[in-house]
Amino acid sequence: MNFKEEIQKRILVGEGAMGTQLYSHGIDACYEELNILNPEQVERIHEAYVKAGADILQSNTYGANYFKLKRYGLEDEVSRINRKGIQITRKAAKENTFVFGTIGATRSFRKSDLSLDEIKRGFREQLYSLLMENPDGILLETYYDFEELHAVLTIAKRETALPIISNVSLHEIGYLQNGMHLGEALLRLQDAGADVVGVNCRLGPHHMLSSLEEVPIPDRSFLAVYPNASLPDFEDGKLVYQANPDYFGQKALELRLEGARIIGGCCGTTPLHIQSVKKAVEGLEPIVKKKVKYRKIEVNELQDRKPEQSLSKQALEKRTILVELDPPKKLGIAKFMEGAEALRKAGADSVTLADNSLATPRISNISLGSLLKEKSNINPMIHLTCRDRNLIGLQSHLMGLSTLGLNEVLVVTGDPSKIGDFPGATSVYDLSSFDLIALIKQFNEGLSYSGKPLGQKTNFNISAAFNPNVRYLHKAVERMEKKISFGAQSFLTQPIYSENQIDEVYEATKHLKTPIFLGIMPLTSSRNAEFIHHEVPGITLPDSVRKAMASAGGDPAQAAKEGIAIAKALTEKAMEKFNGIYLITPFLRFELTAEITKHVHKIDASRRVEVTVND
Incomplete structure (x- = not known):
């Protein structure tokens, strides 16, 4: 089968959450390392999703990049873990199932931790490792930072002709964290060459539907949607998602009406969720036209406030x-x-x-x-x-x-x-x-x-x-x-x-x-001066300053006088510059x-x- 031909004709069903399944089995470490340590367990989860009706499997390599693996001392295993991930997925797949190599985002909300150049280097290493095993495509998912996704998509398009799915993630309905509207983001990803553009994670079906109501159906790519099962709850120290497969299937029908050509699942989704999606959309024609709902902007939204005079100015x-x-x-x-x-x-x-x-x-x-x-x-x-x-x-x-x-x-x-x-x-x-x-x-x-x-x-x-x-x-x-x-x-x-x-x-x-x-x-005193000189990191007092403060002896008034004199001299010097x-x-x-x-x-x-x- 050819992926590009199949997605033209029908709605494809994606896999559900690998991490949720591993977490439910008590695993709370590096999921990607299981590709090496326990490949049979990873394979069984893929097989369960295939049995549920998934047309697209994604390798257990979401966080298998240098920076995330380094947290576990596995930074030298990038290639091995990624290659093994594709091998396991391919083994679990049926003849009519597509295998996509998964690459997740690297940036967290501490954007300054990694430069874009570092992210690109880590991405290339992971991408090349996946490509060595000849997947059917590449899936880029859970990117909150649009700059990062656009940068790595550009690299991927340059390095391979395989189909690429590019999914952003939203904190809020309809908007990326940089304030960009979802519709604009998907259009820019389409222009950058993504074969499929979409959204995954963070939001459940209801909020993803609300976001997609304001988004036109892409005209040169296709739309993918991978919602979470629900909003998570926290019980007995564990994240728990509502078990709602039937509801998930009903919402898949509504996602189809918004133009979704791939419907899968993210956090909290199980083989039962995917089975419900398959049952709901199987045999239905894809939607190619829809009426876009445009949000009304309130008049007072983002109004400016009169600034006071800035101290810096x-x-x-x-x-x-x-x-x-x-x-x-x-x-x-x-x-x-x-x-x-x-x-x-x-x-x-x-x-x-x-x-x-x-x-x-x-x-x-x-x-x-x-x-x-x-x-x-x-x-x-x-x-x-x-x-x-x-x-x-x-x-x-x-x-x-x-x-x-x-x-x-x-x-x-x-x-x-x-x-x-x-x-x-x-x-x-x-x-x-x-x-x-x-x-x-x-x-x-x-x-x-x-x-x-x-x-x-x-x-x-x-x-x-x-x-x-x-x-x-x-x-x-x-x-x-x-x-x-x-x-x-x-x-x-x-x-x-x-x-x-x-x-x-x-x-x-x-x-x-x-x-x-x-x-x-x-x-304020010689003791104060000696403490700063000897115990405050990075500050060294000139000998003349320490001697001047020592000359005051134990007289607080004289010490204050010396301290002020030193500070005034420094201030006068500073005022020159x-x-x-x-x-x-x-x-x-x-x-x-x-x-x-x-x-x-x-x-x-x-x-x-x-x-x-x-x-």
Whole structure:
């Protein structure tokens, strides 16, 4: 049989979920490794789907790429596992059954983990391994990231003339996670050469039908649909899908009416589901024309909100001072509010609020930021870590910040939990700092992570962290450039204690147009100086600084005086190179950073007078 000829004439039935069947047998490890360890078990599952009526089998190779197999120490087995996968599938297939080599997506929602070049290299290795066993076609499935799918489809079309099925996956009805409409995505995949375009996973039949109602039948390719059995439930520590084969068959009839030419199953589907689909569609003519339902766009959808003046833009034009003031570790905010007011009066352009710094719980910075904005007319910058919230919590937090008008954010990775008060607490890190920056940028475009419209575009001004206290400064600058490409609009640095280092940072970053706020934190004692020098990774204090702090002995007042003097000198040096100054308040000693803030304004005023006189 010829696949391209058969799909022209009839509706083909795809296989169901291999993983669901293996999971139901108590296997919770690397499914693809079973191609080597227990090929008979994999073959029996394929045979069950053939018996149920599947016309297309897909090899047990979904995650058999270098990066996913590396998690299990199997990165050197890519070729063997993929080739064996096709051999097993071919052995289970009947004469009139097609065998497709399956390649799943590599990217997760941590898009920054792998570059597109790395993904392409891993894809080629897997593709070549599958092609060595002469499958009837290639199935690309469960791609949430359209950029990745388009890239690997382009490679596949260049390397083989075999039929290719290209399936995207949706978080939301009708839209990819980049906000692209499903209809546009399928059209672009068709234009890239896919023989079959479609959608699989995540959504059950009901929501896939809703998505396909808005999609025309492809005119130069065919449509594939592989729904999940249902939404999953979580029982006794296991994911469970409703056993609904009859319902699945009924929905297959509706999927046919939307133009589906291949109907299979994804997560939760069993041979009974596939049997029900086969019974429902067997002998029915494919649908070649349908009426497309177009969604009405609400007038207020994605409306813009009037932005406040951005601190990053302000720093391009004039001196801008940010002062960090840590939220208290205990209840009671009188001293904190007093400090914020003192900093405002001293001339700080913004007070920045850390997000549980050093992995120590503090009063929520969003609550304090809201109070500062409401009661003190301060536009705060809210730090946002990747550590404490999963993807759901981060999106909710961002929507809350936008609702409160807290639009200045600093994205940081966050210190690991093991260094804080609760070393056994979980550090989440669903997203890296790069990914969180990209997510906030997507919010500014009016889209959630899943691609669903937010109803409004947010107006976040995105700052990022830059650590110049590293052995290889050029590597840190490369990270800056990467963050800029993801959407960062300004940078705040870790504290610097050397005037020479300020020159080095300037020379390394002067090619960038993105504002940099140079970090300066006044020292409070010799003990504080020695701790930073010896125990804070990457920071080395000059001998002159350590000697100056040691000269104060045990006199707190004298130590503060020395610390301020050092910080003022560093600030004056920074002002020669940078418009942005980032003062870090130690131990809620706001009188120190308030004095330095006043000093910055005094120096600026004197320089303006000097320029005027010279003119």
